[in-house]
Amino acid sequence: MWQPSVVMYPLSVLLLLFPQAQFKTTHNPFIVSGNFEEDFEDYLTEFYGTGSTTEPTKEKFKRKMIIVPGRQIHISNEEYCSHAILFKNIHNKLRCVKEHYFLQEPYEEIRKICYNSFIKCKNGIRKCNRSKKMMEGLYCKLRRGTTSPDCEYESFYKRGLAIITCKWQNSIGELVPVSINDISMPY
Incomplete structure (x- = not known):
């Protein structure tokens, strides 16, 4: 005679059969005014992201x-880089960056560099562009510290050919500078 068998499954396996619930946050724990909410969400996405997934922008x-072009750089002030990096919020997930470059040129002059021929970057990859004219800038080298805001930098004034990396920005349909790789003397 045939008898039906009953299979017993643990509750956790049975719960897998239910459709997944989709929760929607109704309360934002961060109090941010409406004007800055989108910028703040972009900042959090970039901060907690796995890498540089955001599109490069000329504003960034x-x-x-x-x-600021034309403004005097007071290199005698040893804390110039430390203050500038802290003020401009430059870090890698709150870790101090080992070095950073600033250029003291108008954006349009820097953007023109993107259309120059490729040269090797400091890391040996041939994806950088070099300026054709001398530019002024500032080199900041980490002196001590590991996490922001405890980073201290040495400031070095540099005048030379700027070496930058560029990427395409879809929203405006043009190449935009992304980072400054070096400010070197002409060969």
Whole structure:
């Protein structure tokens, strides 16, 4: 005679059969005014992301890489780089960056470098562009510290040919500078 068998499954396996619930946050724990909410969300995405997944923008380059053109750089002030890097919020997930360059040139002059021929970057990869004219800038080298805001930098004034990397920005349809690789003397 045939008898039906009953299979017993643990509750956790049975719960897998239910459709997944989709939760929606109704409360934002961060109090940010409406004007800055989108910028703040972009910042959090970039901060907690796995890498540079955000599209390069000229606004970001202007904010993080350019010192106001025509303004006097007071290199005698040893804390110039430390203050500039802290003020411009330059870090890698709150870790101090080992070095950083600032250029003291108008953005349009720097953008023209993107259309120059490729040269080797400091790391040996042939994806950098070099300026055709001398530019002024500032080199910041980490002196001590590991996490922001405890980073201390040495400041070095540099005048030479700027070596930068560029990427395509889809929203405006042009090459934009992304980072400054070096400011070197002409050969």
